[in-house]
Amino acid sequence: MQCVALKVQDLSKHFIIRKSVFSKKKIINAVNKISFEVKQYESLGIIGESGSGKTTIANMLLKLIDSSEGSIELFGVNITKLSPDAMRSHRKDIQIIFQYTHAVLDPKMTIEELIKEPLEIHKVVNEDEYDAEVDRLLTMVGLSSSERKKFPSQLSGGQNQRIIIARAIATRAKLIICDEPVSSLDVSVQGQILNLLVKLKKELGLTYVLISHDLSVVKHMCNRIAVMYQGEIVELGETGKVLSNPTNPYTKKLIASILD
Amino acid sequence: MKKNNLPLILGSVVLVIILLVMLFPQMFVDQSPYTIQHMRFTHESGKLAVERAPFPPSKDNFLGNDHLGRDILSYIIYGTRMTISLGVLIAIGQFLLAIPMALIAGFGNRIAKSVIIQSSVIFSAIPALLIAIILLKLDFFVELDKQKSAIAFILVLTSVSWARLSGLILERVEAILTQPFIRGEVATGKKHIKIAMENVMPHLAPELIVLFFMEIARNLSMMMQLGIFAVFVGNLGLINDATAGVPINLEISFEPEWASMLSTSRTVISTAPWAILYPALAFFISVLGFNLFGEGLRIALQKKDSRAVLVFRKLINLDFKYIWKNSEAKSKNTILMWTFGVIFVIGLFSWVNHEDYSIRFGDESLKLPEDVVIGTESAINTANYIASKMSQIGIEPMEGKNYLIGYDIGPSYLIESQIFKLNILGKPIEFEKDLDYAFMTSGDINETGPIYDATHEDLFNTQDFSRFEDHYVMIDKAYYNDGAIASFVDNISRNARIKGVLLVARKDEVIGNVIVHASEDLAVLLISREVLDKLSEYPDSSITISTAVKPIDSIGNNVVGIFQGADKNIGDEAIVIGMNYNYLESSNKNVLDFNLKLMEKLCSLDSNKRSIIFMFLDGTINEAQHGIHYIAQDFPYSSQKVQVYIDLTGIESSMFEKVEFSTAQAPITRPFAWSLGHHLDKELIKKGFEVQQLETLFVGGEYVFTASEADNALFWNRGMPTIIIGTVKAEQNTQTLEELGSIILEVINKNNY
Ligand SMILES: Nc1ncnc2c1ncn2[C@@H]1O[C@H](COP(=O)(O)OP(=O)(O)O)[C@@H](O)[C@H]1O
Ligand SMILES: [Mg+2]
Secondary structure: OOOEEEEEEEEEEEEEEOOOOOOOOEEEEEEEEEEEEEEOOOEEEEEEOOOOOHHHHHHHHOOOOOOOEEEEEEOOEEOOOOOHHHHHHHHHOEEEEOOOOOOOOOOOOOHHHHHHHHHHHOOOOOHHHHHHHHHHHHHHOOOOHHHOOOOHHHOOHHHHHHHHHHHHHHOOOOEEEEEOOOOOOOHHHHHHHHHHHHHHHHHHOOEEEEEEOOHHHHHHHOOEEEEEEOOEEEEEEEHHHHHHOOOOHHHHHHHHHHHO | OOOOOHHHHHHHHHHHHHHHHHHOHHHOOOOOOOOEOOEEEEEEOOEEEEEEOOOOOOOOOOOOEOOOOEEHHHHHHHHHHHHHHHHHHHHHHHHHHHHHHHHHHHOOOHHHHHHHHHHHHHHHHOOHHHHHHHHHOOHHHHOOOHHHHHHHHHHHHHHHHHHHHHHHHHHHHHHHHOOHHHHHHHHHOOOHHHHHHHHHHHHHHHHHHHHHHHHHHHHHHHHHHHHHOOOOOOOOOEEEEOHHHOOEEEOOOOOOOHHHHHHHHHHHOOOOOHHHHHHHHHHHHHHHHHHHHHHHHHHHHHOOOOHHHHHHHHHHHHHHHHHHHOOOHHHHHHHHHHHHHHHHHHHHHHHHOOOOOOOOOOOHHHHOOOOEOOOOHHHHHHHHHHHHHHHHHOOEEHHHOOOEEEEEOOOEEEEEEEEEEEEOOOOOEEOOEOOOEEEEEEOOEEEEEEEEEOOOOOHHHOOOOHHHOOOEEEEEHHHOOHHHHHHHHHHHHHHOOOOEEEEEOOOOOOOOOOEEEEOOOOEEEEEOHHHHHHHHHOOOOEEEEEEEEEEEOOEEEEEEEEEOOOOOOOOOOEEEEEEEOOEOOHHHHHHHHHHHHHHHHHHHOOOOOOEEEEEEEOOOOOOOOOHHHHHHHOOOOOHHHEEEEEEEEEOOOOEEOEEEEEEEEOOOOOHHHHHHHHHHHHHHHHOOOOEEEOOEEEEOOEEEEOOOHHHHHHHHHHOOOEEEEEEEOOOOOOEEHHHHHHHHHHHHHHHOO
């Protein structure tokens, strides 16, 4: 039986916004009571328009922000209420691939340092093997070791995205959350990165949660998809089933938009 | 298009100059800042004119002198080191506090954040300046010595100004923490402290460096303002003048420092504006320099393409990241612990660095003779004993010669018995020795004769000496000086066969003698004014004088040695200490032992920057043979180099009731002596000693002690400022030399930094 990599139940996030001390509180229900499960070696796609709460989910899964309600189980361990210190040891299992933006990598660190960092933190290999490991990771994500001494600003967006991927797989993570992994890249590069993700999944036996606002990115990569609308999952199921037989009006609209 | 970074260039020029002045002040002025020119003599059309400080700027004194006669230029130049260091140290203090607090608060620690916010609210509502003034004016701070005062100053200024800086840094830290890459670092599993050191600091560093220079500029201008309110390091906080019951403070520091100059001179701004203008200008230029440099750096760092900046950036990255990163976790802890350890120990040392000033004596006195009198064998033995002690301690003889400096006291006798009586029919009056009278000159004499009262005569114009024949001639010392009296006695005794001379003592003159000048036929006596009255009642009665004497050696020996100062700049400046070694009663052996122990202890203290000259004076029992007169004639050291003479010859017993003390001859124009005297005075009163001042006369702008010529010898003959400390016995002698000795040790040690 496949083991469950991630189990989310009734997860919610409410942002409380207060412009000033005198103005009234405003509550944004960014994520509202969502539940889903991801089995190991599976890929779950989360799709929804911009502002539907996808990044908020990713942040909660990685405990970069605290959730308001609900629970998250990572490989059978409930991590919802873990302290930052206790969480740290679980971070090598779950990693994230961010959307490439300016300064998503520390501009003052070299590529080498950036990739070495997760190796050091989680003591993945011995100290004397760091160099070889950095080379190996660079090769895996399709970069040459000549880029080691460069700064992120000296590389292209696609190359930076590969660095982000290298950092994520460096810890030997089993579950990787990809939040819009290609959306800010050129179309020509997008395909390469997606192919890299597919290749790595095969080679390393990864489990993905792939987040995107673009159905065409998700549909080839994921066996199941969840459709989000205003903080809620409105449809969840096998990719083929959802695409061919959508039940929710929003999903229908979404599918219609890519068929055009 | 290339634009020069003018602020950076100008700022660097100013900073380089400041650095050079701090490191090599002697390159810029020849004059030591410690020299003082209080009076100046000028020849104008053949006439000698005297001017008093302050002097306006002139060719010799480029920026003039202040009203204490200090050369402004050299004071500013030598003051740079301390002033700028203070500014920098305060900035370091602020950053040491502000950065960690800002980082902790930035990572969401509410306590840290509210401490920063509350403190900066408090210090902006009540200006930091005001708080600093109030705090630093507290007696506690004012009374600290130099080093502690500097530390206290830094701590107080740091604590009133760190919060504003911390708030600024916090804002930047928060901005950096919202950058996307921080999320990535957290997701990777990095600890907060590592994120702070490896990610936040490198981004913060360029701004911190800019801020650092700006902060120094701020601190300097804060110090300047404090200076105007008389708050500065090492403020002695003295009362200069309390006439009419209104204390007028004299704010003064004897270490060159700009803020203190402003403070000291602010009262004379109308008469000597230059004394305040130039230190203010020094502040102004430095503040400007640091600000320009900071501004220039900011501009340079903002230009992203500049190559120099890249290198600079890398350097900063190196500082914070590589060092931190490339050391093992273990060694990191070690580094941290060491840093804290070192800071702690330094702090502890400077705060708790209590020297041991206790003094113990009495053990050695068993070996000392029963009495020591000039010219006797016991004196020469004791002198040699003291000399051997000196050489043991590491005190060198003066001018590389002998410890013993001999002087001729002329043929002298020790009096073994003496009688002086007034022959009134029926019941003769016998006077009491050492109270009513004392012999000055004598031999084995037994004579009776009438008195010739010359107290109302003008002895300068005597032509006929026959009226003195076969009489005791009585002369009043009050009307003549010592030289005149000596010549009268000489003149009269050569021109007439007189029986003797009765000298009427001046008011307060000490009467008492054990040694007399040898003379077989002429007796000279010093008599009290009470005896004069008695003799005047019976003008026709004769007097009888009889003495039995024993000849002694005619050589006295002062034992003098110098303990070399350790500092290479001021090591040749000297503190002179004069002490007794003669005594009559065996109970006073302790005093000599005390003097020896005091000497030994002084040489063992760790801060002997200046040289100390120890003089064990011979003949101190008698004014006429007192060694001070002889050493004052031919002083074995440059008088200009002597900062103070501490006269301890008045210490005569180990238990006493009051302390005799005077700083009348340590005027404020001689700052070292003056400050030493001032501290002694304060300490004596603090430790509960009853202080008795010596009688003085005010002559020509300076004071003369009336009790003994010996007290005036070095000040009036050699111009050495003199502080006198002695003991006074009375009914209840509860005070001990141990206590007094520890005060003397402590004050000398603290002043000799
Ligand atoms: N830190 C935050 N504070 C307040 N509101 C937020 C915050 N982060 C996200 N939101 C709001 O939550 C909603 C979901 O945002 P997000 O998860 O970024 O959507 P998506 O990634 O699907 O575009 C949006 O309306 C957004 O404005
Ligand atoms: Mg998003």
